[in-house]
Amino acid sequence: MTDPHHPGKKAAWAELLRLSALFSVPGDAFAGAAAAGRAPNRGTVLAACASLCLYEAGMTLNDWADRDVDAVERPHRPLPSGRIAPGAAFGAAAGLTAAGLGLAAVAGRPALATATALAGAVWAYDLRLKNTKAGPAAMAAARALDLLMGAAATAGRSARTGGAGPDAVPRAFPAAALLGAHTYAVTLVSRRETEGGSSTLPLAALGVLGGIARAAGRNPRAAAAAPGGRAAPEPVPPVLPAGRRLTAPAFFAAGYAATAARPYAHAALNPSPYLYQRAVGGGIRAMIPLQAALAARSGRTGTAAALLALLPVARRLARKVSPT
Structure with missing residues (x-):
């Protein structure tokens, strides 16, 4: 008879893989495509799938x-x-x-090169850098590389059909x-x-x-028509009547700010471990409206709206499976 206090294997893997955080991943590739001045294509989908694999590899390797340490703290x-064997977790990672590198290879050599750097950052963070001063920078590099892979x-x-200029990927650097x-x-x-702290850290965050919300909400420069006769990105429309200044990027950036600010403000007011964990979970979910804002900033409001639709799903799933 199964012990009710120990969920089944599927639930254990869902917890190990942080399934509720998965919704914060595909938007990296689509925001990267938008920032490069391109409409999503098959390569974007391949990059998103590669991102999911590499993200889950990082989650599994992390545990x-x-x-x-978790045997004491968690x-x-x-x-x-004991619900999952360490060997099984390492093998899954x-x-x-x-799998992530294989999917990136199908998308082309530039994507594979970026994915290789991303995988290196993930493994270096989990195995060596996490508890060092370089840890946050390694994690930041991994997310930035994920967007650049898209x-x-x-x-x-697009380059194989003459549609992408050599500056396509560099254009994504600011995003x-x-x-x-x-x-x-x-x-x-x-x-x-796991231990909480002072109010200084969440306040600084x-x-x-x-500052990120302000930068993401700025109107982008007018996008030039893409070479090879391809259509330029969609124009950035206002979301308020004429005379008001709230554009689509500002709208999505405001959603990002609202999603991120509340849990960090709570952690600043009461820097307990529980509210620190809530802040981290909120920060992970806030990546979704940030990706939407970055896509809108590049003129892809349709992509932005589709990405933002993932946020309520991520919130509901987070009630069942913690993202941290």
Whole structure:
């Protein structure tokens, strides 16, 4: 008879893989495509699938590397509780990494090169850098590379038909920097989520997130028509009547700010472990409206709206499976 206090294997893997956080991943590739000035294509989808594999590889490897620490601080986690064997977790991390690189390879050599750097950042963070001063920077680099992989995969496939200029991926650098800055701030707070701390850290994160929201909400430069006769990105329409200044990028950036600000403000007012964990979970979910804002900033309001639709689903699933 199954012990009711120990969920089945499927539930244990769902917890290990942080399934509720998965919704924050595909938007990296689509925001990267938008930032590169391209419409989503098959390469974008391949990049999103590769991102999912590499993200889950990182989640699994993280718990494998932390299994001794979790035995003390989080004995309910799948590995220290014995619901999943350490060897199975490590094997899953290796297999998911291989799958992610394989999918990126199908999208082209630029995407594979970026995915290889991304996989290296993920494994270096989990195995060596997590508890060092370089840890947050490694995690930020991984998210930035994830967005750039979407740009490289999208532009790479277009390049074979003469539709992408050599500047397609560099155009995505500013968006990647904003996503990386967000990740850096969230990672800094996550390092104290099991013990809490002072109000200084969540307050500092709030300041960073506010600056990101302001940058993401700015009107982009007018997009030039793409070479090869392809259509330019969609124009950025206002979401308020004429005479008002709230454009689509500002609208989505406001959604990002609202999603991120509340849990970090709560953690600043009461820096307990519980509210630190809530702040980290909120920061992970806030990546979805940030990706939407970055897509809208590049003129892809349709992509932005589709990405934002993932947010309520992520919130509902987070009630069942913690994203941290």
